[in-house]
Amino acid sequence: MRHSSYLEINLNLLSENLGKIRALSGKATVLPMVKADAYGNGLIPVTQHLVKEEGIKKIGVASLGEALKLVKECPSLDVEYLVFSDTEISDPRHRSAYVDFNITPVIHQPEDLNHMLNDERMKDVPLVVKVNTGMNRLGFALAELEGNLPRLKARGIQHLMTHFAYSYVPQKAGDKTTRQLEEFAKARKLLADGGVSVAETSTANSGAIEQKIGVDETYVRPGLMMYGPYSVEPRVWDGHQISKFVTKVIKTFPVKKGTPVGYGVNVAGEDGFVAVLPVGYGDGIPTFASGVKLTVNGFPCTIFARVHMDMTFLIFSPDVAGKMKTGDVVEIWNHDNRVITDIATQMKMIPYALMCGITGRIPRIYKIK
Ligand SMILES: *Cc1c(COP(=O)(O)O)cnc(C)c1O
Numbered sequence: 001m002r003h004s005s006y007l008e009i010n011l012n013l014l015s016e017n018l019g020k021i022r023a024l025s026g027k028a029t030v031l032p033m034v035k036a037d038a039y040g041n042g043l044i045p046v047t048q049h050l051v052k053e054e055g056i057k058k059i060g061v062a063s064l065g066e067a068l069k070l071v072k073e074c075p076s077l078d079v080e081y082l083v084f085s086d087t088e089i090s091d092p093r094h095r096s097a098y099v100d101f102n103i104t105p106v107i108h109q110p111e112d113l114n115h116m117l118n119d120e121r122m123k124d125v126p127l128v129v130k131v132n133t134g135m136n137r138l139g140f141a142l143a144e145l146e147g148n149l150p151r152l153k154a155r156g157i158q159h160l161m162t163h164f165a166y167s168y169v170p171q172k173a174g175d176k177t178t179r180q181l182e183e184f185a186k187a188r189k190l191l192a193d194g195g196v197s198v199a200e201t202s203t204a205n206s207g208a209i210e211q212k213i214g215v216d217e218t219y220v221r222p223g224l225m226m227y228g229p230y231s232v233e234p235r236v237w238d239g240h241q242i243s244k245f246v247t248k249v250i251k252t253f254p255v256k257k258g259t260p261v262g263y264g265v266n267v268a269g270e271d272g273f274v275a276v277l278p279v280g281y282g283d284g285i286p287t288f289a290s291g292v293k294l295t296v297n298g299f300p301c302t303i304f305a306r307v308h309m310d311m312t313f314l315i316f317s318p319d320v321a322g323k324m325k326t327g328d329v330v331e332i333w334n335h336d337n338r339v340i341t342d343i344a345t346q347m348k349m350i351p352y353a354l355m356c357g358i359t360g361r362i363p364r365i366y367k368i369k
Contacts, residue, residue, distance in 0.1 A: 004248035004329075005279050007362055009041050011049045012369035013240040013335060017226050018054055020239055026215045031082070031202065033223035035062035040355035041227055041243055042364045044073050051079045060221055064088045067103045082106055082128060085138060089115045098125050106130050106161070108138035113148055117155065126158035133183035134176060135165040142187055149194035157191065159200040159218070167207030168231035177213065207231035228337045229344075229351035241340055243355070245332040245362075250311075251276040254321055261313055266305035272315045274304065275324055279332075282309040284358035292346045294339075296330050299323070 038046035050056040063086035087105035088094040108130040132139030166176040204214030206225035228241030304315035333340040
């Protein structure tokens with residue numbers, strides 16, 4: 001167990017974010033997404049907090065495996081898991097998981113409907129149907145809904161949903177989000193005209209919720225914003241980054257212009273002062289983080305030379321010598337959601353990928369204020 005390099009995850013801030021999301025979401029119920037280890041924040045502790053402290057009743061994951069992990073590790077949690085992409089329902093052995101536990105697959109193509117209707121064991125599993133409204137990833141095309149109207153009518157749809165491809169951009173008349181909303185309205189009309197009952201609906205992910213799009217449906221499905229980062233620029237979402245990436249300086253030294261540092265030949269462009277951090281690509285700092293500018297303990301610096309597996313170099317101006325030393329605590333990002341977004345943007349990444357990429361070598365420490 002490491003002691004000085006960790007992600008500190010403040011669950012109280014998660015609750016505050018959820019409160020703000022609820023305020024943005026009108027009557028819609030929040031159905032949080034905890035896929036990909038809750039975006040790197042820890043599947044089990046985040047889910048337990050959301051269910052036990054926040055009264056969440058339905059939670060979204062990407063794979064059946066994630067749902068089963070939750071069932072196994074938190075057997076007493078009273079919550080329904082929705083599996084949004086990797087349902088594995090074509091395999092009869094895996095279908096039994098949906099029957100035995102409180103797990104629901106989101107079906108996204110006609111073959112999935114066959115498995116739901118033809119397997120007698122699946123008769124009480126609710127029909128949750130994803131519609132392709134223009135993202136062109138998963139989801140029934142409208143023609144596929146139309147071709148299956150009698151079968152859908154017989155069973156009834158519990159929850160009809162779609163997913164936006166472009167909700168991180170402020171909505172404008174005629175743009176992709178608008179066209180997707182129009183297509184979703186057409187899907188609903190087609191089903192209504194065909195006599196198919198639809199009990200519940202949802203469309204919105206974080207970018208949409210930030211813009212109050214889709215907040216009049218039954219559910220909203222936030223992922224990213226719950227954990228802190230904003231999607232829409234200019235920034236409207238001022239939620240807290242719930243994690244803080246903390247490490248400690250293990251060595252400092254002055255460098256003269258032209259001094260090579262680390263693997264390869266990466267020379268200091270100017271005289272400077274270097275701090276070595278004990279985290280590298282083995283911890284999820286990407287190799288292309290080199291060149292990123294950040295502020296550490298009030299001092300501007302740059303990630304310098306190559307990112308190593310176990311170490312990263314920060315270079316400061318020479319006058320930082322004496323003001324920063326071995327053992328000083330460094331926050332690579334903090335609870336201000338602008339910091340992680342700024343770092344990720346400089347890396348030509350998105351905060352989603354940066355958070356998901358922090359490896360298991362970084363302990364997650366949970367805090368409630
Ligand atoms: C991941 C996901 C979300 C959450 O998206 P964010 O942009 O992280 O808010 C919502 N709905 C579906 C179907 C998803 O796959």
